[in-house]
Amino acid sequence: MSGPLISLGILVLGAILSALCGRRSLAAAGVALVSVSLAAAAGMPTALRVLVTGRAVSWRAPWSLPWGSLSLALDPLSAFFIAFILMLAVPFAFYGRGYLARHRGSSWQSLSWSLYQILVASMVLVVSAADGLLLLMAWEAMSVASLFLVIHDHEEEGVLKDGLVYAVAAHLGVAALLGLFALWGGWAGSLRFADLSAVPLSRGASWTLFLLAVAGFGSKAGLVPFHVWLPKAHPAAPSHVSALMSGVMIKMGIYGILRILLLLGGWQPGWGYLLLAMGGSSALLGVLYALGQHDLKRLLAYHSVENVGIITIGIGAGVLARTAGMGIASLLAFMGALLHVLNHGLFKGLLFCGGGAAAQASGTREMDALGGLLKRMPWTGTSFLVGSMAICALPPLNGFASEFLIYSGLLSGALSGRAAPSLVLFFSVPVLALAGGLALACFAKAFGVVFLGEPRSAPAREAKEASRWMTAPMLALASACLAIGLMAPLMVPLLRAPASALAGGTAAAGGEGAAAVLAKVALVGWALLLLAAILLALRWLLLRGRTVSKAPTWGCGFSAPTARMQYTASSFAEPLLGPLRGVLRPRVHLIEPRGLFPESGSFSSHLDDWADKILYEPLFGGAANLAGRVRPLQQGRLQLYLLYTLLALIALLLWQVLA
Amino acid sequence: MNPVVPRLLAPISALVLAPLLLGLIGRVKAMMGARRGAPLLQPYRDLARLLGKGEVLSTTATLLFRLAPVAVLASTAAALFLLPAGPLPPVLSFPGDLLLLAYLLALGRFGTLAAAMDTGSAFEGMGASREAAFSALSEPALFLALGGLAWARHDLSLGGLLGGGSTAGLARQAPALGLFTAALFLLLLAENSRIPVDDPATHLELTMIHEVMVLDHSGPTFAAILYGASLKLWIFASLLVSVWIPAGLPAWASAGLYAAGMALVAVSVGLVESLTARLKLAKVPRFLALAGVLAGLGCLVLFAGGRP
Numbered sequence: 001m002s003g004p005l006i007s008l009g010i011l012v013l014g015a016i017l018s019a020l021c022g023r024r025s026l027a028a029a030g031v032a033l034v035s036v037s038l039a040a041a042a043g044m045p046t047a048l049r050v051l052v053t054g055r056a057v058s059w060r061a062p063w064s065l066p067w068g069s070l071s072l073a074l075d076p077l078s079a080f081f082i083a084f085i086l087m088l089a090v091p092f093a094f095y096g097r098g099y100l101a102r103h104r105g106s107s108w109q110s111l112s113w114s115l116y117q118i119l120v121a122s123m124v125l126v127v128s129a130a131d132g133l134l135l136l137m138a139w140e141a142m143s144v145a146s147l148f149l150v151i152h153d154h155e156e157e158g159v160l161k162d163g164l165v166y167a168v169a170a171h172l173g174v175a176a177l178l179g180l181f182a183l184w185g186g187w188a189g190s191l192r193f194a195d196l197s198a199v200p201l202s203r204g205a206s207w208t209l210f211l212l213a214v215a216g217f218g219s220k221a222g223l224v225p226f227h228v229w230l231p232k233a234h235p236a237a238p239s240h241v242s243a244l245m246s247g248v249m250i251k252m253g254i255y256g257i258l259r260i261l262l263l264l265g266g267w268q269p270g271w272g273y274l275l276l277a278m279g280g281s282s283a284l285l286g287v288l289y290a291l292g293q294h295d296l297k298r299l300l301a302y303h304s305v306e307n308v309g310i311i312t313i314g315i316g317a318g319v320l321a322r323t324a325g326m327g328i329a330s331l332l333a334f335m336g337a338l339l340h341v342l343n344h345g346l347f348k349g350l351l352f353c354g355g356g357a358a359a360q361a362s363g364t365r366e367m368d369a370l371g372g373l374l375k376r377m378p379w380t381g382t383s384f385l386v387g388s389m390a391i392c393a394l395p396p397l398n399g400f401a402s403e404f405l406i407y408s409g410l411l412s413g414a415l416s417g418r419a420a421p422s423l424v425l426f427f428s429v430p431v432l433a434l435a436g437g438l439a440l441a442c443f444a445k446a447f448g449v450v451f452l453g454e455p456r457s458a459p460a461r462e463a464k465e466a467s468r469w470m471t472a473p474m475l476a477l478a479s480a481c482l483a484i485g486l487m488a489p490l491m492v493p494l495l496r497a498p499a500s501a502l503a504g505g506t507a508a509a510g511g512e513g514a515a516a517v518l519a520k521v522a523l524v525g526w527a528l529l530l531l532a533a534i535l536l537a538l539r540w541l542l543l544r545g546r547t548v549s550k551a552p553t554w555g556c557g558f559s560a561p562t563a564r565m566q567y568t569a570s571s572f573a574e575p576l577l578g579p580l581r582g583v584l585r586p587r588v589h590l591i592e593p594r595g596l597f598p599e600s601g602s603f604s605s606h607l608d609d610w611a612d613k614i615l616y617e618p619l620f621g622g623a624a625n626l627a628g629r630v631r632p633l634q635q636g637r638l639q640l641y642l643l644y645t646l647l648a649l650i651a652l653l654l655w656q657v658l659a
Numbered sequence: 660m661n662p663v664v665p666r667l668l669a670p671i672s673a674l675v676l677a678p679l680l681l682g683l684i685g686r687v688k689a690m691m692g693a694r695r696g697a698p699l700l701q702p703y704r705d706l707a708r709l710l711g712k713g714e715v716l717s718t719t720a721t722l723l724f725r726l727a728p729v730a731v732l733a734s735t736a737a738a739l740f741l742l743p744a745g746p747l748p749p750v751l752s753f754p755g756d757l758l759l760l761a762y763l764l765a766l767g768r769f770g771t772l773a774a775a776m777d778t779g780s781a782f783e784g785m786g787a788s789r790e791a792a793f794s795a796l797s798e799p800a801l802f803l804a805l806g807g808l809a810w811a812r813h814d815l816s817l818g819g820l821l822g823g824g825s826t827a828g829l830a831r832q833a834p835a836l837g838l839f840t841a842a843l844f845l846l847l848l849a850e851n852s853r854i855p856v857d858d859p860a861t862h863l864e865l866t867m868i869h870e871v872m873v874l875d876h877s878g879p880t881f882a883a884i885l886y887g888a889s890l891k892l893w894i895f896a897s898l899l900v901s902v903w904i905p906a907g908l909p910a911w912a913s914a915g916l917y918a919a920g921m922a923l924v925a926v927s928v929g930l931v932e933s934l935t936a937r938l939k940l941a942k943v944p945r946f947l948a949l950a951g952v953l954a955g956l957g958c959l960v961l962f963a964g965g966r967p
Contacts, residue, residue, distance in 0.1 A: 371779075372719075372779070374721050374723065374777075375721055385723075385773075389766075389769060392765070392769060393762060393765075394762060394765060394766040394769055395734075395759060395762055395763060395766060400759075400762055403758075404755060404758055404759070407755065407758050408754070408755045408758070408815070411755065411806060411809060411815055412754070412815065414806065414810065415809060415810055415813055415815065418962045418965065418966075423962065426806060426810065426958070427958075429802050429803075429806050430798075430799035430800075430802045430803050430806075430951070430955075431799075433761070433798040433799050433801070433802035434795070434796075434798055434799045436762075436765070436798060437765070437794060437795030437796070437797075437798035437799075438795045440765055440768065440769055440791065440794075440795065441791035441792060441794075441795045443769075444769060444772040444773065444776065444787060444791050445788075445791070447773065447776075448772065448773060448775075448776030448777075448784070448787065449776070452721070452723070452773065452776040452777040452779070453719065453776060453777065453778070453779030453784070454719055454779040516753075517753050517754060517755060520751060520753040520756075521753075521759060523751070524737055524740070524741075524751065524759060524763075527737055527740070528733055528734060528737045528763075531733040531736055531737055532729055532730055532733040535729045535732055535733055535883065536726070536729050538879075539725075539729065539879055539880065539883070542710060542879045543713065543714060543878070543879060546712070546713035546714075546878075547713040548713055548714045548715075548716060548878075549713070549714075549715050549716070550715070550716050550717075550718050551715050551716075551717065551718065552717065552718055552719070553717040553718070553719050553720070553778045553779055553780045553783075553875055554717075554778075554780065554874050554875050555780065555782075556780075556782055556864045556874070561780070561781070563779070565781040566779055566780070566781055566784055567776075567781060567784025567785060567787070567788055571784070571785075571788065572784065572787070572788040572791070573788075574788065575788055575789050575791075575792035575793070575940075576791075576792040576795065576796075578941075579941075579944050
């Protein structure tokens with residue numbers, strides 16, 4: 001257990017040192033890079049050992065907390081998430097060093113580096129806490145640290161408002177978690193996980209706890225309908241923070257759901273159905289809203305909703321398959337969900353880094369003002385391409401390996417019969433497939449509009465490649481995506497222990513079967529690369545000595561094409577979103593060209609979130625209305641408050657007398 | 660005999676014969692239109708002619724424009740290694756390889772879309788946008804049909820779910836298999852840019868889907884694209900035909916049935932192209948939804964009947 005404790009110590013020390021750097025923000029960044037790297041080096045060996053051997057370690061401080069204890073434990077599930085957090089915090093920090101270099105010299109930035117380390121430390125503490133109260137404290141530290149990281153660019157318009165939405169959403173989530181642990185701790189008499197899992201629960205009680213966990217942890221994960229904060233907060237943050245939040249922090253919600261499932265025991269099939277429904281709707285709505293975006297980082301944020309949905313489909317399938325006695329299907333689904341946690345961290349982090357670099361180089365996140373960046377930023381563009389292909393689950397990249405495991409879990413559960421669980425698993429397959437197809441359309445659009453073709457504005461034309469601080473981490477992440485895809489069977493030993501803990505332990509054979517199948521998937525990946533190499537060589541041989549000339553793009557007879565005539569992000573998505581106009585209801589501003597010699601015309605569309613409009617606006621509008629009505633009670637006059645006290649005392653007296 | 664050689668026969672026969680399907684479709688269309696038409700082997704001549712040429716590259720395009728068609732052909736060819744062909748088993752078979760097949764085709768699609776966007780042409784962007792939309796909508800139908808077949812044969816590998824049916828089982832499950840076949844045939848038309856979804860012979864760029872995306876390619880690279888398209892048609896036709904070939908036939912009968920089936924698919928495509936008009940673009944999603952509904956109905960019929 002000493003490894004993660006040392007990591008925590010290093011991170012806290014680094015946070016203090018960074019905060020002390022004041023205006024020397026480059027020094028603060030240097031401290032952060034050293035501390036995050038050292039923390040990873042200290043924590044990874046322990047985590048990997050627990051993962052491979054499957055033997056948990058724990059540690060308990062002799063101090064006592066009121067209602068809680070300072071006890072930490074590292075079982076395979078925690079170890080998986082610790083390794084995941086520490087591994088990804090490093091490249092994002094290096095990228096951030098380059099990303100923030102433009103506005104160095106502000107003490108606000110040193111503070112931001114300090115908060116970055118606190119965020120990493122609090123996430124490590126969240127996944128290693130073995131006590132409800134400690135988990136809640138770490139959770140709150142995580143929310144607050146990330147909130148202040150989000151509002152780093154608070155002078156910019158709208159950032160504070162988005163931060164406010166995030167703060168409210170985070171605390172509504174915490175409210176559900178407080179309810180969860182208060183109820184459960186009340187029944188168990190303690191908040192230590194060992195005591196919580198020992199208390200016998202009625203069916204209704206375990207349903208209540210499960211629903212509270214899904215609301216509390218699901219809001220952090222960004223599951224529909226708790227997702228509205230995510231596409232607001234993530235784009236507002238600096239890109240390395242977006243990468244850390246979208247790639248890593250939202251997975252703490254996934255960890256929470258898995259942890260509560262492990263502690264609860266006595267799973268109900270209904271939980272599986274609920275998780276599948278929430279996962280499926282998150283996957284589909286996430287990708288549909290992503291298609292409608294033309295802000296690059298907001299598009300990526302909606303894809304986090306989609307991918308959390310895919311992970312949740314895996315978890316739901318695992319729960320359902322286990323309750324139906326389909327051990328291998330459950331194991332495959334949980335392995336897929338866990339691997340997708342890691343993979344999504346890699347490629348979504350990479351995409352946020354790439355998108356952030358493109359936006360910084362051209363000064364806008366508006367996709368319709370970008371274009372042609374692959375020529376100007378070859379490293380960023382290539383990394384973004386790899387990330388796009390990985391998120392579309394295209395072989396031979398890592399996204400395919402994890403989605404393959406999830407699909408395999410769904411299908412092998414579906415094949416086992418025609419009872420309700422099998423049928424639900426079967427019909428989850430086309431949902432996942434549709435989300436996959438839409439994701440491919442969306443990333444063909446994102447990569448194509450931003451990086452290919454001709455620049456659509458002057459700043460995009462003058463964009464320059466990002467610094468090495470930024471390109472090196474992106475290339476490292478892209479290589480990791482490729483490596484996991486080509487060496488997928490090597491991931492199975494890391495997934496087996498946590499997944500079989502979730503799937504019910506006895507499914508070791510399933511793990512070996514999965515490794516054998518993934519080996520064949522990887523083999524096809526290698527074959528694909530070999531085939532492509534052979535074909536390239538053939539093309540080169542054929543074209544040797546022949547004329548290969550350059551000419552402008554064929555304009556179908558039109559001789560004066562301009563960059564403005566290219567398909568834009570909005571026009572690209574039209575064939576998919578047009579038929580759904582009645583459901584998604586985009587706001588459209590159209591000024592039609594009029595007359596024989598029209599001078600101007602314009603079109604723009606905005607896709608507002610459905611959950612915002614029909615769920616949260618009425619809810620918060622109602623709350624504000626109610627608050628307005630009771631406001632006259634609060635006048636700020638001392639006499640009035642004394643009167644309230646008197647009235648309250650009289651009411652208490654009457655209650656005592658009458659009772 | 661070395662067991663590797665007969666295994667490689669399936670992909671090799673596909674690699675050699677795939678352009679013949681296009682030739683056959685062309686012959687049928689010519690006969691239906693009472694034209695003399697191009698000879699059966701015209702697709703091979705086109706490929707040979709293109710392979711002998713130089714290339715013209717767009718000044719807007721990047722290296723990606725040259726690499727993507729190669730990736731498209733490589734991924735389509737890799738998919739061939741997962742398919743059985745009549746009596747020939749697939750080269751590589753494992754539970755879940757149907758997913759790999761679907762995603763290899765998706766990889767090819769991504770390559771085509773990226774190369775189209777790379778030229779910066781309004782027309783090619785338009786084609787990419789349509790292709791992305793329509794193939795996303797066809798994905799659920801493909802997975803329903805393949806998943807339903809996997810359920811019917813209780814096997815998650817393409818080798819088993821396509822070739823594993825007994826004669827009695829085929830007769831028993833004929834209604835469901837018929838619905839899957841219909842769905843797969845609609846997908847074949849949509850994914851291979853045939854009428855009524857797209858018209859491979861049109862000359863008006865505004866109405867094109869697939870052809871407009873490859874306007875800027877030329878020479879050997881364009882040959883790779885055309886050849887890859889014929890392989891893709893072969894893959895879909897092979898899926899359709901293999902469903903109906905019973906297991907346990909002698910090798911010659913199975914091979915004969917397979918060849919006849921492939922020819923029948925090509926003739927049917929030619930007939931459909933001659934006898935139907937193109938759909939309005941706005942109606943294509945409904946066409947794809949129909950494929951999904953047919954496949955879903957097939958699954959329901961299957962579940963209602965149970966497994967033998």
